[in-house]
Amino acid sequence: MIHSLFLINNAGDLFLEKHWKSVISRSVCDYFFEAREKAVEPDNVPPVIRTPHHYLINIYREKIFFVSVIQTEVPPLFVIEFLHRVAETFQDYFGECSETTIKDNMVIVYELLEEMLDNGFPLATESNILKELIRPPTILRTMVNTITGSSNVGETLPTGQLSTIPWRRAGVKYTNNEAYFDVVEEIDAILDKSGTTVFAEIQGVIDACVKLSGMPDLTLSFMNPRLLDDVSFHPCVRYKRWESERVISFIPPDGNFQLMSYHISAQNLVAIPVYVKQNINFFETGSSGRLDITVGPKQTMGKTVECLVVTVHMPKVVLSANLNATQGTYNYDPVTKILVWDIGKLNPQKLPNLKGSLSLQSGAPKPEENPSLNIDLKIQQLAISGLKVNRLDMYGEKYKPFKGVKYVTKAGKFQVRT
């Protein structure tokens, strides 16, 4: 299975190596560097690279390449999924998964990697078990550790690992028992030039933050579960109950976790909250162009659209932009050729507009294609699909928990072709 892991930053520095079997020289990464150079963009590096004796499977996350070395047949997704899990664990432990935090917590990182794989096969990947084995660093604990010389390594047996519910540890106690659920929906859409929807679907997740004592057994039910087209669950959810009754029954992990993700397919009608009127022209002569973008509300269900941002990847020949925004600020980065227009709140009375001229590299032919616009937005207190949580029941414990549900709609991969 997974033989070794190398962490490499964007600049090509190899800053951590870990071997689960015999040591493999880091020179094996040369093949990776070669592929990296060829790919130009970091996300174009092929996830699987073949070398004469090994296979390199890598992921790119938070500006770090996680390069694992494989010697024999193994499902590539197995490795990819595991590497992402490693990155998520780091994020969970250190707040962010970056080169600096990894370097600062080298020993904990190493201990974690040691526990997560045995001989290349995943051993403990549940964050609850890991946290019992190795406590995450906190400022207080770091201070205490420096003074007393004690450690981050847990002394007790991780009970979760042995129980039927490995994701939850025993003996959880809280003074305030609370359970919060965030229903987050993202609209993935492609709109064409005229504004008609080429493709639209909704991807939703329910993130939970459950802080309940003991062994609560929760049941979450929806007003309209039939809406959900395709779902995937955290391992704690009982599939059978979902299949037979369309309720989500589970013993929750402690703390933050993603309860489920769902998909509302293109077959259903998806409400598109905004429309975009755009007009981008490049002139044959004079090496210039015109840009005129207006954004307006479409189907917002009476809510306000916030955090509206329009991002345009301009063609290479665009040197600068001289624009005028009626609302918000715009910024054109001539190096990355990205134009970002940060609008903020959408005011239906006075539609925001961005207008002006673009100057092109002189002598270069005019670009054939108009750049497409990527829209970012947020609507609070609304699940655009209309999904509603009906109730949350708790069994198995006697106290009364505090419960809360929040809805947010965001733009996912929301693109307007021009």
Add this chain to the structure above:
Amino acid sequence: MRAPPALSASAPRNGSRDSVSALRRSASSAAAEMSASSAFSDEKGGSASEPEYGHDPASGGIFSSDYKRHDDLKEMLDSNKDSLKLEAMKRIVAMIARGKNASDLFPAVVKNVACKNIEVKKLVYVYLVRYAEEQQDLALLSISTFQRGLKDPNQLIRASALRVLSSIRVTIIVPIMMLAIKEAASDMSPYVRKTAAHAIPKLHSLDPEQKDQLIEVIEKLLADKTTLVAGSVVMAFEEVCPDRIDLIHKNYRKLCNLLIDVEEWGQVVIINMLTRYARTQFLNPNINESLLEDSGEKAFYASDDEEDEDKKAEAATLAKRKPYVMDPDHRLLLRNTKPLLQSRNAAVVMAVAQLYFHLAPKAEVGIIAKALVRLMRSHSEVQYVVLQNVATMTIKRRGMFEPYLKSFYIRSTDPTQIKILKLEVLTNLANETNISTILREFQTYIKSMDKDFVAASIQAIGRCATNIGEVRDTCLNGLVQLLSNRDELVVAESVVVIKKLLQMQPEQHSDIIKHMAKLIDNIQVPMARASILWLIGEYCEHVPKIAPDVLRKMAKSFTNEEDIVKLQIINLAAKLYLTNSKQTKLLTQYVLNLAKYDQNYDIRDRARFIRQLIVPTDKSGALNKYAKKLFLALKPAPVLESPFKDRDHFQLGSLSHLLNAKAGGYQELPDWPESAPDPSVRNVEIPEWSKCTSRKDRKEKKVEKPFYSDSEGESGPTESADSESDSGSGSESASGSEESGSGSESEDSGEESESEEEEEDEEDQKKKRKKLDKTKPKKPVVESAESEQSSGAEDRKRVRKAVKNQKSASESESESESSESDDESEEESEEESESDTDIRKKKAPVSKQPPKQSKKESKKETQEMSLLDLDDFEPSPASAPVTPVNFLSSSLVSDLEGLSLTDTILAPTTIAPSGLIKMYELLHRITGEGLGVEYCFSRQPFSPDPNMVAVQIQFTNNTNSETKNLHIEEPRLQSGMRIREFAEIEVLAAGESVTVVMGIDFCDSTQAANFQLCTHTRKFFVSIQPPVGELMTPAFLTENDFKKEQGKLMGMNEISEKLTLGGKCVNEHVIVERVTATANLSRVPCGSDKECRFAGKTVSSGCLVLVTVATKDTGGAQLTVNCEKMVIGTMLVKDILQALSQ
């Protein structure tokens, strides 16, 4: 201190020593070089003695040179303070992490292997695993510590000792490892057994000679039925002996049933293995259809909710064909993997998808599409792999992804590699109906800024055009328009594609050829030029005027052309010479002469060869006549194929599939067998139970049948209708329906109990040890349809206490009950309908049938009634037993009989566990240096504190000297737990034994109580872990109280399981004995000899624990535990199940 010579010989490692400093250097320079290879050569060359300044915590102070480095670390390691040691180890580990060499510290580190501080210990392990291979001799010093660790009472320590021992890759210790693995494989802790499974591949890679012995261990562990072990042992199986498929037979059903509860990584491995297994053992479900046939795919698009319709359609289509009967085990696998499509882990979803792709009947494969499309939302790496697999799938089964066409539309922000894969999928999905939308989509892609992607799009258009005749002209026109594109790459790509398209119907397109001839002046891309020349040569008859002119131009520029263009010029010349020699003779000569002196030998050869062929000379002979045929033969149009064609001979989702090449260790996916191997190999032999097993097979088949075949019309819905219509007529139809009724009912128990049986042997050996794996690795049990069964066992009681008047009431009750429980049934919804019909069927005979049954049928009849009576689940005891109609005849006799029997049963309220108190070992006499300690749960109330469990401890002094001052120290307890120690034993003479009693309040948990047992010389860490059955004391209830209490503890607090009684559980007495031996409960009087009830209270919190065992004639039984504490309930169920199935 220098590194040992052996080490410095290995260049890369030596180089890596300085790589950290090198990295630091390069990091500080803002524009760091990408090329690591250059960085590496630097490092290798870099002198080892270069002074290094510690900027990072890992290297601490300033070292003057390499010789002196690490001295301070050594000092710290040698100190007495744990904190210093820890600090040193942390730095060393940080060095290792950066790839710096720390091997010279080995002697200093290895000393600390026995360190008490757990973190130091862990870090030492990390170090050992890294360097032991290089320093084998020194590593041996640590072995004894691990051997000691292997005997530790704490399972975590045993496991970690085994883990490190097996990881240090020192060949000398192979025998020790082998021994340790064998021992750990029969450890009572599943966690240790899991570690043993992990150790197997390690040992195998270290010494392949051990394979045979390891296979034995694997075989043993495969029989393990905890979910914790399953994934790891299958992993070991895959690495050590993937070809020993025979080892799987006996465990196949168990693995299928456990699958959903195994951790996600194990699931992937098991599913992949089972795919291979199924390919060798079952028949091809699509045997009757050609794979590429498109009919019958309508059913694909149905969503889960419409499953029933789906199944019906499927059954209908299948009914037309020759009967193919799916092996029930094949179905079991498909059914149990299906819910995993909902997993959050992409690897699991992919594993299930490939299983369905390779194993499922065609009509069912469609369900995976949705899940795969969902994965496309994930990280781009996941997308990449999934798209590769989808591309392969779309070639074979286009239909299933068609509804998701739009999900493969490309966004400008996708990485190029993803774009190209999506394009591939879109092309594969194109057909007559959707081509117009796809082409419109392609049109937008052509305008993209990403040129590689544009080129791929043009090729995709070409492929669509060749595959779909209707749009060929449209595509061609579109491509021709692209010829005027400003981007040369686009033009070149279009030319190449147009060339291929024209080849299909050149006659109609001479204008396009002319147009292309004009382009030759402007296009510089060699491939495109070559293509145009070939086109003109090939179709020179369609453009007779232009062709010679093109040749003229080309002759002028011949010397400056690329090789492929030159070859095509020669070709063009030859063809023109043959068709139009008048105009082109001289030109051809000229070109051939130029080619004759070309630098490229290929071109020189070609020129020579062509000259001989086309220019008639006296030497050239016969070939010359055929030159025209040779050159101007009609050439078949090229078929534009997907690069993913035929990739599916690799198992999907595998690395080999992704690379389209066999990776090391890849196991071929076998072809379906011609005829199915004997399915009985998967039966688990239990002699006394073979009857039931075979019966179960039959039943299972019956249950499944409506979904894939109706050919054997002996059961199923059709029949039920019949039996209903003439149900009044007599015993025949009644017994028929009975049979199918009991079939669906006990199928579940069949499967369950089988796994119980498997466990039996293993458990036998372990019987005397304490058991840690109390918790059953099942999902928290949903109450299931099994309530039917429990009541089934009660029927004997009913025989005796026949009461007529409540018949109708109970009927309606039972009906509602059973339909309720159907929902929660562990079986799939498929069976729901089945059992519904059963109920209907049964109702009919019951209500109508005159009591005429002969005696021998009455037995069957009791079986049947089971579905109807659930009176025991009524909270009020007043709803007394019910009389089934057929017993009316013998009612009076049985009435009396029943009454008398009831009395006798009421008498023995508790049966004491006669001499069944198990002794557990607390301290082995070897580890205890002569002091052996055993303990048992005496089941006496602990008088000083009623909330404590009394533990009787027996000390035996096996030494030749006295042991003094035996007492307990430093209890380390879970929160809430308390210990009441025994009084210190002052002297224990040699050879003597003494028994004391202590009390422990376990807080109703099976957490171990850890403490130290001290003598005057030594201290031993010991732990007592109670079996769940010892956490309770008997409670004395009447039957009525029992029912009342049971009524209060329904729902979540009730757990019931079906089981098969072991061979020895022949009568009630044995059952009672077994149950009371397992748990400290008392018998509750009960009016039936088919049912045993027990009650108890947990010791510390006094929660009621109610147990009901209802036996059935078939040898099965139903166990119900009601307890407020669900964890206790679950564990108790498991223990009792185990006890009863032995």
